[in-house]
Amino acid sequence: MHPMVKPALRRGWRDLKTVQFGMTPAHAMTLGPMDLATGSFLDLLNGTRGLELLREEGRRMDLPDGHVDRLVRGLARAGLLDDSRGGGPAADALRKTKEVLDRLRPDLASLSLTTSTPGDAIGQLAARRSQRVQVRGAGRVGAVLASLLAGAGVGEVDVLDGGRVEPWDVAPGGLPPESVGDRRDESARRAVRRAAPDRPPRRAPAQTSPEDGEPGFSLVILAPRDDVAVHAPDPAAAEPLMTSGTPHLYAGVVEGTGVVGPLVLPGETGCAGCLQEDRADRDPAWPRLIAQWRSGRQRQVRPCDLTLATTVAGLAAAHALAFLDGRVPSSAGARWEVSVPALHWQARPLQAHPACSCAAAERGKGEHLSEDGESHETMAVQRPSEQCREAEAERPAGTWRAHV
Numbered sequence: 001m002h003p004m005v006k007p008a009l010r011r012g013w014r015d016l017k018t019v020q021f022g023m024t025p026a027h028a029m030t031l032g033p034m035d036l037a038t039g040s041f042l043d044l045l046n047g048t049r050g051l052e053l054l055r056e057e058g059r060r061m062d063l064p065d066g067h068v069d070r071l072v073r074g075l076a077r078a079g080l081l082d083d084s085r086g087g088g089p090a091a092d093a094l095r096k097t098k099e100v101l102d103r104l105r106p107d108l109a110s111l112s113l114t115t116s117t118p119g120d121a122i123g124q125l126a127a128r129r130s131q132r133v134q135v136r137g138a139g140r141v142g143a144v145l146a147s148l149l150a151g152a153g154v155g156e157v158d159v160l161d162g163g164r165v166e167p168w169d170v171a172p173g174g175l176p177p178e179s180v181g182d183r184r185d186e187s188a189r190r191a192v193r194r195a196a197p198d199r200p201p202r203r204a205p206a207q208t209s210p211e212d213g214e215p216g217f218s219l220v221i222l223a224p225r226d227d228v229a230v231h232a233p234d235p236a237a238a239e240p241l242m243t244s245g246t247p248h249l250y251a252g253v254v255e256g257t258g259v260v261g262p263l264v265l266p267g268e269t270g271c272a273g274c275l276q277e278d279r280a281d282r283d284p285a286w287p288r289l290i291a292q293w294r295s296g297r298q299r300q301v302r303p304c305d306l307t308l309a310t311t312v313a314g315l316a317a318a319h320a321l322a323f324l325d326g327r328v329p330s331s332a333g334a335r336w337e338v339s340v341p342a343l344h345w346q347a348r349p350l351q352a353h354p355a356c357s358c359a360a361a362e363r364g365k366g367e368h369l370s371e372d373g374e375s376h377e378t379m380a381v382q383r384p385s386e387q388c389r390e391a392e393a394e395r396p397a398g399t400w401r402a403h404v
Helices: 038-046 051-060 067-077 090-095 098-113 119-128 143-150 185-197 229-230 235-244 272-284 286-293 304-323
Strands: 003-005 011-015 017-021 029-032 079-082 132-136 156-160 219-220 248-254 257-264 334-339 346-349 380-382 399-401
Touching: 003 067, 011 219, 017 219, 038 051, 038 067, 051 067, 051 098, 067 079, 090 119, 098 119, 132 143, 143 156, 143 185, 185 229, 219 304, 229 248, 229 286, 235 257, 235 272, 248 304, 257 304, 272 286, 304 334
Parallel strands: 132 156, 132 219, 219 248
Antiparallel strands: 003 079, 011 017, 017 029, 029 380, 248 257, 257 334, 334 346, 380 399
């Protein structure tokens, strides 16, 4: 192990005995009490020295025996430490491709803020290179979304759509102006290849039937250009995904509203069928309305504000990456919506419906474990301000503690 205090967290002294790591409430911690010698020693935790060399440096600085090991273990438990050589074989392979890693260094720094075990950040970043994602829809939302995923290090991003690029499909970061008239899916795949840091090998359009022996997609994102399909996803369109157990995420723009979610984990969270059943329960006219909207095809260009579409693409890509990195984002069981001009995001919960054939309702409600740390004596780590995420009694400032 080559310990390294996470460089993504800016460091500052609150007083002569207290160090603060990080600036924002979501990630900031304070460490204290700390003597000046230990504070100076933190500068040596930069990933260039192994533990044995760090122990020698500690002896030169007259630190007590075992102090270096206790400090390193404590920083690691508090989530403040990384390992410049950790992450396993896939991470080692990524380090050897310097140009690729340089492109992804901001993403690596961001991942270090959401991982606790040293080496996990680059391990997760390297794992993205083995992921396969398909984006269905190559309009203003889908093409940008696909490019963002490729640029963030996802190894293979396929795009599925029909027709040819229209002038109103063009968007910065997505389909370029010179692609007008070209096949929409091919143009989107070219945009994906341009965005990828290591130019993954070209493949034929994905045909993921079991007979081909190809592995399935880690995630499918449905970003239709049709506004009715965004507002009221057709459960039949996702039936093959439900049958195969493929996680899928919805995203798009309808009129002046952007939508991200739900993220469907088949058999576990609410799906398009649950959404349809729920709406029919709350609005008796819903089946009649949706039948009319789906039956008539509009010839005119539908509204899709460029900045709103880009915002939706960015948030959907963030939710997709969180899922690919092994987390369950807030779009699982909810639809995030934002409308112009107010631009207030709001989450609309989506519960599994007992009448839906997905059977997710039968699994019951999941449990969420508390992540509060346990209080200890001696030197402590604190979050200067903790944001309440649930409706509960207000807690005193600085109550999160970890043994260091």
